[in-house]
Amino acid sequence: MHMLRPLAVGIAVAAAAPAFAQAPQFGQPIAPADIAPWDISIGPDGVGLPPGSGTATQGEAIYAAKCQACHGEKGSGKPNDPLVGGMGTLAPDKMPTKTVGSFWPYATTLFDYVRRAMPFQESQSLTSDELYAVSAYILHLNGIVGATDVLDAQSLPKVRMPNRDGFIPFPRNPK
C-alpha cells in the first residue's frame, strides 16, 4: 500500500497534463500596420519598394552632398568603398574589384542597402525620391542606366545588372 500513494499522485499529474501541455506563449500579437515602420525589407523581385521615383540627374546633387565625402567623386572610392568600376576584373587571373557595377547581382539591393545603412552617420534619413535618385546616379556612373531614366518600384527591379548570372550555389551546404 505504501507504494500506491506516489503512484496515485503520478496519475493525477498525468490526468491534468493536457492543461499544462501547451507550450509557453509570450509573444504579443502585432498588426502589420504597426510593424510597417520597421519593415524595410526589399526583395529582388521589388516587393517592399516604396512609392516615389528619381533619376541620375536628380541624384548627382544628393550624392555630392551626402555620399561623396566617404565614397569619392563620382563613386571613385576613398576613404570608403568605391561604388563604380571593376568591370571585367572577375576574369580569371585578375584581382577582382567588386563594386555595385561589376559585382552586385540585383539593383534592388542597392536601394535596400542605401536605405538601411547609408549615409553612414544618418541611416534611413533619405526620402524615397532621394533613394531612387541616388541609386539611379550610382547605376548611371556604372553605365547601367541612362541619366534621365526614371527609377521607381516598377523599373528598379527590371534593371539588368552586369553580373546578374555570376553566382552559383555552394555545393556543400547541409541539406
Add this chain to the structure above:
Amino acid sequence: MKRKGKAGSPPGEPAAGNGILSRRIFLEGALAAGAATAGASSAAAQPLAIEPWMKTPGVGFDAYGQPSRFESKVVRAITSPPNPATQGVGTARTPLELLDGIITPSGLHFERSHSGIPNIDPDRHRVVIHGLVKRPLVFTLEALARYPMESRIAFVECAGNSGALNAPKAAPLGMAAIHGLLGCQEWTGVKLSTLLDEAGVDPTARWVIAEGADSAAMSRSIPLAKAMSDTLLCLYQNGERVRPSNGYPVRLLVPGFEGNMNVKWLRRLKLTTGPAMARDETSKYTIVLKDEKSWQFVFPMEVKSVITRPAPGIALRGPGFYEISGLAWSGNGRIKQVDVSADGGKSWAPAALHGPILPAAPVRFRAAWQWNGGPAVLQSRATDDTGMVQPTRAQFAEERGLRGVYHYNAIASWAIDAKGEASNAYA
C-alpha cells in the same frame, strides 16, 4: 617505466619527423618522467624569496573581476577603419596565442561590426516575427527571458577569418591578424523554432530574414530548415548577458554557419519564400572562384585548425621540449582527428584531443615536440566526423583559386627559425 627517458633522451617516442613525439605522453603521463630530465636546466634555482604579498593582506573585493594587471597585453587587436569618421566599422581580433582551453573570455571574443556597437536599452528593445506566419508576434526581452532556455558551447567564426592567407606571398602577420576572427562561448537562449512555432510558419515559407537593430540594420537570409533546427536567440554568453559588442541584448547563434549570419542586436525576423539578396550576401560573403563565377550562400565554416602555440610573438627558448597546442573545429560536425607536422607536412602524427568534443565547437589539441634548434615548419590538419579533411593550401587553391577572400580553411603553417621565432609561412 619503459618510456622513461634517460638524461638527454626525448621524453617520449618519436611519432613523426623533426621531433614530433607520440601523443601518448599526454594520455599516459609519461611526460612528467621524461621532461624532468630533458627539460632540466643546468643552473640550480635561486633560493625562494618571501615576497611582500606574502606578508600583508591584499586589496578588498571587486564588484566585477578584472584580469591581473600583469596581463594587460592580453587584449584584442583592433584594426582602425580606413576612414576616421567611420569608427566601429571593422574588426577587433582575438589574441588566440595568449589563450588556452576552448572558451574565449567574453571580453576577448572577436568582433566584426558594420556601424559600431549600438547602445540598446533592453527595456525598449523588441524582436518581431512577421511575414509568412499565421500570427505576427512581438517579444520584449522580459518575454524572451521567460521561455525554456538551452545552452550550448559553439564557435562563431567570421567568414573572413584567415583571409590574409589568400595573399600570394605569406605576409609577416601575427596570430590575431590572421586567425583572430574566431571565438567560442557557452551561448544560452531560446530556440528560434519555439518562437516560430508560436507564430505559426506558413507552409510556403523557406527563408528567415534576420535583421539587427544597429544603424546599418545588418541583415542576412537564413534557410528555414536551419532556423527550425538548432538556431538560438541568445540572451547569455558565458553565463552573463551577451556583451554589447557581441549583440546585447539578444543575438542569433546559427551553429556552424558563417559568423555574419549570427545576426547581432536582433530586432526582426521576416519569413519569406526567397532570400533577401542583402548586401552582405551579394557584395560581401560570396566567393569569387577561378572562373568568373562566385559561390553564393556559403553556409558552413568547413573543417579547420590552427596552431595557437608556438605562434608569432611567442619565441621558443632554446632547443628542448615544447607543447604544440591549437584549436580545431568544423561547422559540419565534431572533430574526429587532428594531425600535427613539424616538417611542413612531410610527416604527420596524431595530436591528443581534449574533450568535450562537441559539434560546431572547437577542440583543444596538443602534441609533444622536441625542438632540435633547427628550422621547422609547424602545421596542423583537422578531420571532422563527416570525413572531411582540412585541405592543403594547394588543394584549396586548386578547387576555388585564391580570389575568394572568405572561408579560407586550408592548412596553415608557422615557420620556426633558428632563434625560435615563429612566422607566417606557406609550405
